[in-house]
Amino acid sequence: MKIGVLTSGGDCPGLNAVIRGIVRKGIRSHEDTFVGIRDGWRGLLEDDVFDMTMLDVRGLSGRGGTILGTSRTHPYEGGGPERMREVMTAHGIDAIVAIGGEGTLAGASRLVNEEGLNIIGVPKTIDNDLSGTDYTFGFDSAQAIATESIDRLRTTAESHHRCMVIEVMGRNVGWIALHAGMAGGAHAILMPEFPVSFDQIEEWVTSARDRGRAPIVVVAEGFIPEGLDEQVADRGVDNKGRTRLGGIADFLAPKIEEITGIESRATILGHLQRGGSPTAYDRVLSTRLGMAAADLAHNGDWGKMASLKGTDIVSVDMASAVDRLKSVPLQRWEEAQVLFG
Amino acid sequence: MKIGVLTSGGDCPGLNAVIRGIVRKGIRSHEDTFVGIRDGWRGLLEDDVFDMTMLDVRGLSGRGGTILGTSRTHPYEGGGPERMREVMTAHGIDAIVAIGGEGTLAGASRLVNEEGLNIIGVPKTIDNDLSGTDYTFGFDSAQAIATESIDRLRTTAESHHRCMVIEVMGRNVGWIALHAGMAGGAHAILMPEFPVSFDQIEEWVTSARDRGRAPIVVVAEGFIPEGLDEQVADRGVDNKGRTRLGGIADFLAPKIEEITGIESRATILGHLQRGGSPTAYDRVLSTRLGMAAADLAHNGDWGKMASLKGTDIVSVDMASAVDRLKSVPLQRWEEAQVLFG
Amino acid sequence: MKIGVLTSGGDCPGLNAVIRGIVRKGIRSHEDTFVGIRDGWRGLLEDDVFDMTMLDVRGLSGRGGTILGTSRTHPYEGGGPERMREVMTAHGIDAIVAIGGEGTLAGASRLVNEEGLNIIGVPKTIDNDLSGTDYTFGFDSAQAIATESIDRLRTTAESHHRCMVIEVMGRNVGWIALHAGMAGGAHAILMPEFPVSFDQIEEWVTSARDRGRAPIVVVAEGFIPEGLDEQVADRGVDNKGRTRLGGIADFLAPKIEEITGIESRATILGHLQRGGSPTAYDRVLSTRLGMAAADLAHNGDWGKMASLKGTDIVSVDMASAVDRLKSVPLQRWEEAQVLFG
Amino acid sequence: MKIGVLTSGGDCPGLNAVIRGIVRKGIRSHEDTFVGIRDGWRGLLEDDVFDMTMLDVRGLSGRGGTILGTSRTHPYEGGGPERMREVMTAHGIDAIVAIGGEGTLAGASRLVNEEGLNIIGVPKTIDNDLSGTDYTFGFDSAQAIATESIDRLRTTAESHHRCMVIEVMGRNVGWIALHAGMAGGAHAILMPEFPVSFDQIEEWVTSARDRGRAPIVVVAEGFIPEGLDEQVADRGVDNKGRTRLGGIADFLAPKIEEITGIESRATILGHLQRGGSPTAYDRVLSTRLGMAAADLAHNGDWGKMASLKGTDIVSVDMASAVDRLKSVPLQRWEEAQVLFG
Structure with a gap:
């Protein structure tokens, strides 16, 4: 199975650790192969991809940024789903792992549900405002x-x-x-x-x-x-x-x-x-999310994303991450006020 | 209500943030008063305590170590429960919050169940091997x-x-x-x-x-x-x-x-x-555990400890923290091996 | 001999280490005593001083900020030199160590030369633009x-x-x-x-x-x-x-x-x-400058400041620090440009 | 002119910044070309070298370790000076910049003086015990x-x-x-x-x-x-x-x-x-030493090394760095004791 990986939206500590987790797990456990897609959806729409091996992801767990580059290109721009399918077919790409925030996951969810594309998500935001996961990496x-x-x-x-x-x-x-x-x-x-x-x-x-x-x-x-x-x-x-x-x-x-x-x-x-370099917490979380996403992709669980629940990495619908903003609950606000003044 | 606080066992980043959380929450929400007990059970057995106010806990969230000092003195040494009761009575101390690891919590649980002492726990270990909580601070x-x-x-x-x-x-x-x-x-x-x-x-x-x-x-x-x-x-x-x-x-x-x-x-x-100074993660967790422990003490939930479950601070039996060692599960070991070699 | 210490102008990492160096050296080597002057010249003009012992400076080498507080009060404000002399006499203060930047040192130099006050300087600026010293702490x-x-x-x-x-x-x-x-x-x-x-x-x-x-x-x-x-x-x-x-x-x-x-x-x-906490380099430099300033004060070298030359701490005229701005020399600019583009 | 660069002896923060400084300065100011020599003298003796361009040294200022690798191979092992001359001739290498500690500089000095090899030094030791320079990088x-x-x-x-x-x-x-x-x-x-x-x-x-x-x-x-x-x-x-x-x-x-x-x-x-990553101080010092060494090599100042004096980078005989150990002087020891106890 050949899997494309892309990072989309704002930079976030841990992106490289996710990429490394996906590639190592996919190669080691499933003998899948990987292509890196440059600058998010742009790379897929403009056919800017490269074969990604173990060598490409070595030493990445602690490195900030994303070796794939990122952009805010929308998936329905420039050809949209049709063009994506074309590029995927041309390279024999069976599935995409999209690492991104609310916009990316909403877009990816629509691409799965409306267009039948094979996409797995990994939720990403330093703001921690995505539902469906206890915390986001970064x-x-x-x-x-x-x-x-x-x-x-x-x-x-x-x-x-x-x-x-x-x-x-x-x-x-x-x-x-x-x-x-x-x-x-x-x-x-x-x-x-x-x-x-x-x-x-x-x-x-x-x-x-x-x-x-x-x-x-x-x-x-x-x-x-x-x-x-x-x-x-x-x-x-x-x-x-x-x-x-x-x-x-x-x-x-x-x-x-x-x-x-x-x-x-x-x-x-x-x-x-x-x-900059992610914290140890984010490196562990990112690596685990990446490894879980590799499994989801290999198993064909399209429309799912890897997420954190307690101490476990679980699988939930991408749609669940974006149906509502995860804001700070009233109870946390009241708890914090004891420390004010 | 007058509450004594002690830290027992090995040093651990976040101890001071727990102490600060307890004192601020207790004073602000419940108008409780506090005494600091020096060097764990030793201070209680040897009557080495002092009045602890908001001033004593200022600026503590990021400071390493414990301002209370700590020791490995066992609660059943030197007079044991009888002596503790004496010292508590002499100072009008209604309850104790004991911040400590396996030994401390096991001892505290026994003091509650066998001796009827009023004790609340906060689990502490950098090793993360205590059951009953997702993670321990430190x-x-x-x-x-x-x-x-x-x-x-x-x-x-x-x-x-x-x-x-x-x-x-x-x-x-x-x-x-x-x-x-x-x-x-x-x-x-x-x-x-x-x-x-x-x-x-x-x-x-x-x-x-x-x-x-x-x-x-x-x-x-x-x-x-x-x-x-x-x-x-x-x-x-x-x-x-x-x-x-x-x-x-x-x-x-x-x-x-x-x-x-x-x-x-x-x-x-x-x-x-x-x-050294605790990470942001540990400071937040410690502060929240401390605030929850102040509530447990004020409510008289003897034998309970504050613990983390997912993103929530909850209350569980102290005994549950020590009934078995929380070791690394097989599934985490298998997950990690993909990264070896 | 009784020596007053003040910090003036903008906050700078290493101020506390200088203070500690002065006090420890003065007490240990010369049996001098010390008073802390709060918020720069303001404290001297408004008689806001306190006895400063070894206990006050303990643990300060790595602590950011200044325990003395600082302000931008000018020494010729509010009574000026006359008032200073009054306050110094009232407390039996024989000399002042003024830790500050260009304005502080220029003012102090004038107070020495025109008013005959007993002042020693320590140059301070994170900008490193003071002449008379290789580098400034901070x-x-x-x-x-x-x-x-x-x-x-x-x-x-x-x-x-x-x-x-x-x-x-x-x-x-x-x-x-x-x-x-x-x-x-x-x-x-x-x-x-x-x-x-x-x-x-x-x-x-x-x-x-x-x-x-x-x-x-x-x-x-x-x-x-x-x-x-x-x-x-x-x-x-x-x-x-x-x-x-x-x-x-x-x-x-x-x-x-x-x-x-x-x-x-x-x-x-x-x-x-x-x-924040000063680097190791700044802590060593600050401590050494402080110790040298204590010697200068004890020896009555009024108008001098402690400064760095190569690996040595030496003594120079305060006036030399402020007679011209130490800007980046052309040769350093040319050297750096090789790295541009 | 073609210049070989090698790092020898123990790892030291700043090695990569020196290498980058040499290569950028040499290419930009003198249009020299460079070869990297792997693992110190070993690479020269075993003909393990590679062309080193601007691309090879990009992003190196803050990276720990040495991209050239290092070893404790002695220059008089395995063929010694004769073999070195052979390899240099084969690759058209006109000069060597040797970045190393006491042993390396002593060996290089001998190679220059006794064998007439064209070598420039950069002193390296985290111990700071080399004479002829105020401080060593690392x-x-x-x-x-x-x-x-x-x-x-x-x-x-x-x-x-x-x-x-x-x-x-x-x-x-x-x-x-x-x-x-x-x-x-x-x-x-x-x-x-x-x-x-x-x-x-x-x-x-x-x-x-x-x-x-x-x-x-x-x-x-x-x-x-x-x-x-x-x-x-x-x-x-x-x-x-x-x-x-x-x-x-x-x-x-x-x-x-x-x-x-x-x-x-x-x-x-x-x-x-x-x-790990060098401090800002070490990065600046290393970069400047590297740039100066590129000039020394281009000018044919064999037997010299780049060194720090005050705020300047100067050139001294390599031999001067190793003729005596730079130990802590008595005056610094006495100065420090004021802080003890």
Whole structure:
């Protein structure tokens, strides 16, 4: 059996470990062969593929990025399913393992169900907002980098008696903010799921200051203060949903300084959170997901993806990963607030 | 309600985050008060306690070690339950949260069931060998340090075309070896649960060498090669179960060099794996376990411990953590072998 | 002899190690006593001081920030030299060790020469732009963090075939950009000392792309492209010298995308570079500088500062540190360009 | 001009950055061509070489180990200078850049002076014991890893009220011990240059304990306690000069426990100190040394090596690097003792 592998969407620590897991497992357990598809769906649509052997995946478990390259090309662009089928036939590719996020998995699911293509998924997002899996790989690396950054910024905050506002990834969900904020000892964590008012933020910040702490505020990029949509809108939002004057932290820091009188500084971690070598946790998870995906592909379980449940790697419908956003539940939000202020 | 907190047994990254979680949650949600008990059961038996406030636990989420100190004092030493009750009464302590490993939890469970003491547990071991919880805090930090060490040693191995034998913790189970080995791209992982022969080790090592790799062998300290007990016994074992001539890696490296002809070196990570700042993963897990333990104590759920199940913190019987060793299951061993050689 | 210690200006890794070095050396070698002065000159002007013992400096060698706090209060504010003398007399303080940057050392030098105050200096800046010393402490930590960030961002750049523009500190000099860019394998390094044209930047970026690399551009915050002052001025500059639309990287990334056609992203490291635990190099340098400063103070070498020359700690006039900015010499710029493109 | 490059002796962080510096500088500035020589002198003696282009050295600045491989083959083995000349002639190699330690540089110096071979050196040792250069590359990475390890071990020491004895590299000199010990806040640093008695060690250890600290003892592998040679000799020494029962730390820890009554543990860092990605400091130094060596080779300065003096890269006789061991000077030893106990 010949299996194509592609990575699609944003870079994510662990992609290379997934690829290695797929190839080693497929070759060793099933004697399958593999082709690498360059830059996600683009490579499949433009016939940009190469034979991928054990040699190509050696030493990949700890390497950041993806050796296959990635892009945001949509599977229904440029020829779409027809063209894919053509390329697959030309190379004798029996199946595709698509490693990607919500868009990729939704597209792949449709390609399976509507077009009858043979596709297996591996869920990928540093945001951890995919349903159908306990955690996604890449999330642990992102929370680790964000936590290390908070640790660093805290020393400056304390030396200068300042408030630090740290913006982490999470356009729709607050998982990175919640975990990194909890790990870093934040005095307020602000997430898209739970809009809070400036009064509330002020209370947390001044309460920390009054206890002699330098207030640390961790905010997910998608957070919007309660009742402030209009004001934010006035500042203008670019086509990626980001405010024109920088991130939300750039908006919050001067606002906090204004209402609390505490000198405040903003830091936007941005792309730092998605690059570099994955954590040990992510390497193990990625490797196991890859190996499971190789089995699913070999068994012809089209439309399935490998996912984490407790300590086990299981198989679920790709559709289940994308039917709803996995946001931070209310109970976790309440749990975390005990640590605020 | 006044609650005493103690940490017992070996140092473990995350202990301070647990303590902080307990104290913040108890004070904020329940208006409980806290006393710190120094050096595990010793402090309780010798009346070495102090009032512990929010101030004492500030900034602890990322700090390694335990501010309470720890010891291996057994709860039935020096006065035992009678003496504990005396000290608790003298200070008005209503309940104890005991953070510890197998021995601590077994002792605490007995103190609850046989002596009627009010004790809540939090499971702790970097070895991850406690039942009743998906993972224990400290394990992720240990696997992270071990993985980073393997990354380092690999460059020397490749430059010198050597085999590196890296000994990690795990006297009875191979969890750290399994995860760090998988994360670090090991060509052989040796665990107490699965004795393998020298022939098998030779095959893995030479297979890696024949593919042009510098063989990496990760071995848990408790591994004994198949059929070799007698030989090991001859070398002599000290009273902590360690062979007199160093660890198992010191035994394996020259042996591997002898049978494969590949220059081999041993590294024993030892205490490096249990110290230092916990990973973000461990900080979040520890904090949540601590907060849950504060609730269990306040609710009087004596004999229970806080544990991880999937993504949730739940409550289980302390006894369930210690009734059997959580060893690496056969399926994980088979899964991992695809990556060997 | 009683010696006051203060830290002034921006936070810098190694400040605590300097403080520890001063106190341990002074107590052990000279039986001097010490007072900590809070928040730089402010503490001296406002009589905010405390007795500082061996206990206060324990465990400080690796801790980021400054236990003394810092501020940008000018020594001639609020009473100035007269007030300082008053406070010093009231507490019996014989001398001050001032740890600070250009402004601090210039102020201290004037206080010695014009007012006859007993002051010793320790030069501090992560920017490394002080004359009179080979390197300043904090610079190594800053270059280390910047280098690690470049390593991370590279994986994302390569996966997406993007250009990454990374802004590091250096308002007037390019030391951090030069070293981190060289260490991180940058394809272009842009520094205030050497304005280059957009044509030159385009050449470096496209040359790297044409060799199959994802171009990495490291830019010091103070860099202004050749011939572009007016355009930048139009964008507006805030009162800290930063352009209103973010940093120079926010300006360069879209510009590079426009002229080269390569998708480009900006990351501004900002405060991340000055916080957190110092590198081993900085800890050793800081400790040695602190110990030497204690000797200078005990010997009454007023107006001198401890500085690094080769492998030795020597004593130079404070004035020599501030008489000219230590910018990157032409020879280093030429040396580095071999690595560009 | 065609230049061969070889790396010889033990692995060292920065080797790859040196190689990259040589090749990029030589190609870009002088249009020289390069061959890589595999495994040190072995590759030259056995004609194991390959053409080395810009492509071969891409992305190397941060990578540990050496892509050329290394060995301890002596240049006068297997044919010696005659054979080298043969291989050089056969490939049209005009000159060799030899990156290596004392043995390599001594051998290369002799090959230049006695045999008239065209060789340039780059001094390499993590031990920093070569004269003729302020620091050697690799040393900073080694001290960084050792310091990070001390930081980790300290938390365990404090939690258990133990003494930790940490053995670092340094068979003949104490540079790593001195710097890492100072950076890590050690209470005693033991170096080959300065034998001290057990009474002195006891005093430092108990003094730290009496101040409430968990004593940290950092020892270079080559340290021998004053007056103890005979006793150590009795324990037996293997053919690499290491005592049969492990390192000196394994000997010291139980001894310290015996004489002070403080529970003590040994950790031997071993190969961890020489692997992995180099620090930013080492990457910059290595790159600059490599670039300077390319110039020396192109200019025909045979017998010279690139070295660091202050902030400059200069050229000195290879012989000057090896005419005497650069040991820790008495003044640094006295300076450090202020921090002990």
